Amino acid sequence: MSECCDVVIVGAGPAGISAACILADHGVETIVLERGEFPGSKNMSGGVLYGHDLARIIPDFAERNCPIERNIVESRIWFTSKEGGYSLAYRDRIFEEQRRHNVFTVGRARFDRWFAEQAGQKGVLVVCGTVVTDLLKDESGKVRGVRTDREQGELEAKVVLLADGINSLLAAKTGFRPEPDPEHVALAVKEIIGLPEETISERFNVAPEDGVSIEILGSVTRGMNGVGVLYTNKNSLSLVIGGNLKDFARLRLKPYELIEDFKTHPMVAPLIKGGKPREYLAHWLPEGGYDHVPRLYGDGYLIAGDSGMLFNALHREGSNMAMVSGKIAAETIIQAIQKSDFSSESLGVYAQRLKDSFIMKDLKKYRRFPGFLQKHEDIFNTLPDSLSMAARDMLTVDGVDKKTKQSRSWKMIRSKTSRLRLLRILFNAWRSVK
Amino acid sequence: MHIVCCLKQVPDTADVKIDPETNTLVREGLESILNPYDLVAVEMAVRLKEKHGGRISALCMGPPQAQSVLRQAMSLGADAGILLSDRAFAGADTLATSYTLAQAVLILNRKTPVNLIICGKQAIDGDTAQTGPGLATRLDYTQLTYVTAVESFDPKNKLIRIKRRIEEGQEILEAELPALLTVELESARPRRASLPELIASMRKDIEVWDKKKIEGDANQLGIKGSPTWVRKMGAPPPRTSGPRFEAAKGLREAVDQSLDIIFADGFMAEELGIPTGVHHGKDSRGN
Numbered sequence: 001m002s003e004c005c006d007v008v009i010v011g012a013g014p015a016g017i018s019a020a021c022i023l024a025d026h027g028v029e030t031i032v033l034e035r036g037e038f039p040g041s042k043n044m045s046g047g048v049l050y051g052h053d054l055a056r057i058i059p060d061f062a063e064r065n066c067p068i069e070r071n072i073v074e075s076r077i078w079f080t081s082k083e084g085g086y087s088l089a090y091r092d093r094i095f096e097e098q099r100r101h102n103v104f105t106v107g108r109a110r111f112d113r114w115f116a117e118q119a120g121q122k123g124v125l126v127v128c129g130t131v132v133t134d135l136l137k138d139e140s141g142k143v144r145g146v147r148t149d150r151e152q153g154e155l156e157a158k159v160v161l162l163a164d165g166i167n168s169l170l171a172a173k174t175g176f177r178p179e180p181d182p183e184h185v186a187l188a189v190k191e192i193i194g195l196p197e198e199t200i201s202e203r204f205n206v207a208p209e210d211g212v213s214i215e216i217l218g219s220v221t222r223g224m225n226g227v228g229v230l231y232t233n234k235n236s237l238s239l240v241i242g243g244n245l246k247d248f249a250r251l252r253l254k255p256y257e258l259i260e261d262f263k264t265h266p267m268v269a270p271l272i273k274g275g276k277p278r279e280y281l282a283h284w285l286p287e288g289g290y291d292h293v294p295r296l297y298g299d300g301y302l303i304a305g306d307s308g309m310l311f312n313a314l315h316r317e318g319s320n321m322a323m324v325s326g327k328i329a330a331e332t333i334i335q336a337i338q339k340s341d342f343s344s345e346s347l348g349v350y351a352q353r354l355k356d357s358f359i360m361k362d363l364k365k366y367r368r369f370p371g372f373l374q375k376h377e378d379i380f381n382t383l384p385d386s387l388s389m390a391a392r393d394m395l396t397v398d399g400v401d402k403k404t405k406q407s408r409s410w411k412m413i414r415s416k417t418s419r420l421r422l423l424r425i426l427f428n429a430w431r432s433v434k
Numbered sequence: 435m436h437i438v439c440c441l442k443q444v445p446d447t448a449d450v451k452i453d454p455e456t457n458t459l460v461r462e463g464l465e466s467i468l469n470p471y472d473l474v475a476v477e478m479a480v481r482l483k484e485k486h487g488g489r490i491s492a493l494c495m496g497p498p499q500a501q502s503v504l505r506q507a508m509s510l511g512a513d514a515g516i517l518l519s520d521r522a523f524a525g526a527d528t529l530a531t532s533y534t535l536a537q538a539v540l541i542l543n544r545k546t547p548v549n550l551i552i553c554g555k556q557a558i559d560g561d562t563a564q565t566g567p568g569l570a571t572r573l574d575y576t577q578l579t580y581v582t583a584v585e586s587f588d589p590k591n592k593l594i595r596i597k598r599r600i601e602e603g604q605e606i607l608e609a610e611l612p613a614l615l616t617v618e619l620e621s622a623r624p625r626r627a628s629l630p631e632l633i634a635s636m637r638k639d640i641e642v643w644d645k646k647k648i649e650g651d652a653n654q655l656g657i658k659g660s661p662t663w664v665r666k667m668g669a670p671p672p673r674t675s676g677p678r679f680e681a682a683k684g685l686r687e688a689v690d691q692s693l694d695i696i697f698a699d700g701f702m703a704e705e706l707g708i709p710t711g712v713h714h715g716k717d718s719r720g721n
Contacts, residue, residue, distance in 0.1 A: 031633065150629040151626070154629070
C-alpha cells in the first residue's frame with residue numbers, strides 16, 4: 001500500500017512553500033517533495049522579494065529571522081550604450097521607515113531554506129532529495145498522486161499541486177503543460193560578487209541595512225531582447241544578465257561571455273571593483289506572458305508559479321507571483337476539501353481567482369509587451385548608442401552652439417532609425433503596456 | 435539483538451574552503467552532514483538487522499539541529515534516535531565524548547542488552563579516530579577497528595568474525611561479543627531510503643537525553659572533562675615534490691635515472707625481488 005496524505009506539492013520553491021504554509025494553517029496534511037538536497041539548492045532569481053506578498057504567508061517574517069540581505073530604498077534604471085549610459089534613480093525616505101521591507105534582497109539558498117523551515121514548523125513535511133518522476137492517474141484520468149524515484153515511491157493525495165518551476169522534467173514527461181518555446185523563455189546568468197559590507201554601503205550611498213536595485217537596459221545585452229540587474233546584498237552584489245533564449249541562439253552568444261562583458265561596462269565596473277566572485281548560477285525564466293499561460297488546473301491537480309508561466313518580466317515579479325499563486329491555489333484546495341470535490345470544475349475556481357488577482361490583471365496589461373520587444377530590436381541595438389551619442393555631444397564643451405548640436409544629434413539618430421520608426425516604437429510601447 | 439550506531443554531524447569538508455589570508459576554515463555556508471563513515475556504520479547495522487532481526491538505536495551527541503542525522507539514520511532503518519544534547523556536553527574532546535556516549539550505552543543496555551556498537555572509522559572534521567576505541571575501552575567491549583567486512587555474526591554464541599585493514603594487508607579476526615566496530619567506507623555501500631521510510635522518519639520523535647538522564651559525572655563531561663586543548667591551528671606546509679627527470683632531453687636517460695632512484699630504495703628492491711645495491715639502469719643495458 002502506498003503512502004497517502006491530503007495534498008502533495010511538487011517543488012519547495014516560493015510557490016510550493018507558500019501553498020504548504022496556508023494549507024498547514026488550515027490543518028491540511030501536506031507533503032512537499034523537493035528534488036534538491038535542500039530547499040533553494042536548485043533555485044535562482046534576481047534576488048528581490050516583496051514584503052507585502054511575503055506577509056500574506058508569514059505575517060511576522062521580519063521577527064522570525066527571515067534572512068533579509070538589504071532593504072531597498074533606491075531604485076535605478078539605466079539605459080546603457082557601449083561606453084556609458086543614462087541613469088534614472090528614485091529614492092524615498094518612506095522605504096527606510098514606514099514602508100520598510102517594501103522590497104528587499106535575499107539569497108535564495110538561504111531564503112528558501114528558511115521559508116521551508118517555517119512550513120516545517122507548521123507541520124508540513126518537506127521531503128528533499130526526491131524527484132517526482134510521474135503523475136499517478138485513475139481510470140478516468142484524474143490525478144491521484146505522484147511517483148518518485150525512491151523505492152516504494154508512490155504517494156497518493158486528494159490534490160497534487162505542481163510548483164516545480166520552469167524547467168519541469170515532469171511537464172516534459174507527462175505533458176501536463178506544454179513545454180515552452182525558446183522565444184518564450186529567457187536564459188539568465190548570475191554572478192554573486194563578494195565585497196565588504198561597508199564598501200557596499202559607501203559605494204551605493206546607503207545605511208548598513210539598506211540597499212539599491214538597478215535594472216539595466218540597452219547595449220549590455222548586446223542586441224538581445226533582455227535585461228541586466230545589479231542588486232545589493234549584505235556583503236555581496238548580485239549581477240544578473242539574461243536574454244531571450246531564441247536571441248542567444250540567433251546571435252550565437254555565450255552566457256558567460258555576456259556576463260564577463262557586463263562586468264567591464266564603465267557603469268558597472270567601478271561598483272564591483274575589488275570584489276571576489278562567490279557563486280555563478282544560471283536559470284530559465286518564463287517570458288511568454290499572458291498568452292502563453294497554460295491551463296492551470298485539471299482533475300486532481302493545480303499548477304502554480306513559474307511552472308504555470310506566471311511571471312512578469314517587466315516588473316521583476318517571479319517569486320512574488322509564485323507566492324501569491326501558491327496561496328490562491330491553497331485556498332482553492334481548502335474549499336475543494338470542504339466540498340470533497342477535486343474535479344476540474346471544482347479546482348477551476350483557481351483560474352477565476354487568479355483572474356481577479358493582480359497576477360492575471362498585470363499579465364493581461366502587459367500581454368503585448370513580450371511581442372513588442374521581439375518586434376522592435378532597435379531598443380536593444382541601435383537606439384542605445386544613438387541616444388548616448390546625442391547626450392555625449394550635448395555635454396561635450398567644444399564651442400559649438402547648442403542649436404547646431406541639437407540638429408546634428410537629430411540627424412544622427414534619424415540616420416539610424418527613421419522618424420516614422422521612432423514614432424511607431426513609442427506608440428507600440430505605450431500600447432503594449434497601457 | 436541490539437545494535438547501537440554512534441553518529442556525528444560534521445561540516446561537509448568536501449566543500450571546504452580555506453581563507454587564504456587567515457589560513458582558517460571558512461565555515462560560513464558550509465552544509466552540515468552525517469559523517470560519511472557513520473553513514474556506512476548505519477548501513478552495516480541495517481544489513482545485520484535484516485539478516486538477524488533485532489533493533490538498532492542511533493546515538494548522536496550534538497546541538498539540537500544534529501537531530502537531522504538521527505532522522506537520516508531512521509530513514510535507513512534505525513529504530514530509535516537519541517540525541518545527547520546538553521550545554522554541559524559542549525566543548526568535549528574524544529575523552530569526554532566517549533564518556534558521554536558510554537553512559538548513554540549503559541542506559542540503553544539496561545533496557546535491551548547491547549550486542550554490538552558500530553561507529554565510523556573516524557569523523558571527517560577531526561580525523562582523530564579515537565572516539566570509537568575510547569568507547570570500547572570504557573565499556574570493556576572487544577575493539578575491532580578499520581573493519582572492511584563482517585564475515586559472520588552469531589549473537590547466540592556471542593561471536594563475530596570480521597575482516598579489517600592493517601598496514602600490510604588484511605586481517606580476519608574472530609572475536610567475542612559484545613564488540614565495537616569502527617568501519618571503513620568500503621564495508622557497506624549506503625542505500626537510498628525508500629519513500630515510506632523517509633516520510634516515517636520525519637514523523638518520528640527524537641528522544642533528547644541530557645546530563646541528568648545519562649547520570650553523567652559533571653567533571654567528566656564537555657569542556658570540563660576534556661584535557662585536550664587546541665593551542666594553534668594551521669595549514670600543513672605544501673609538499674615538496676620529488677626529483678624531476680627531463681624526458682625532453684632524452685627519454686631513455688630519464689627512465690634510467692628514475693629507475694635508479696626506485697631501486698636504490700631497499701624496500702622497493704626487496705619487494706621486486708632484486709638484490710639491493712644492483713645498479714639496475716646499467717644492468718638492463720647489459721654493460
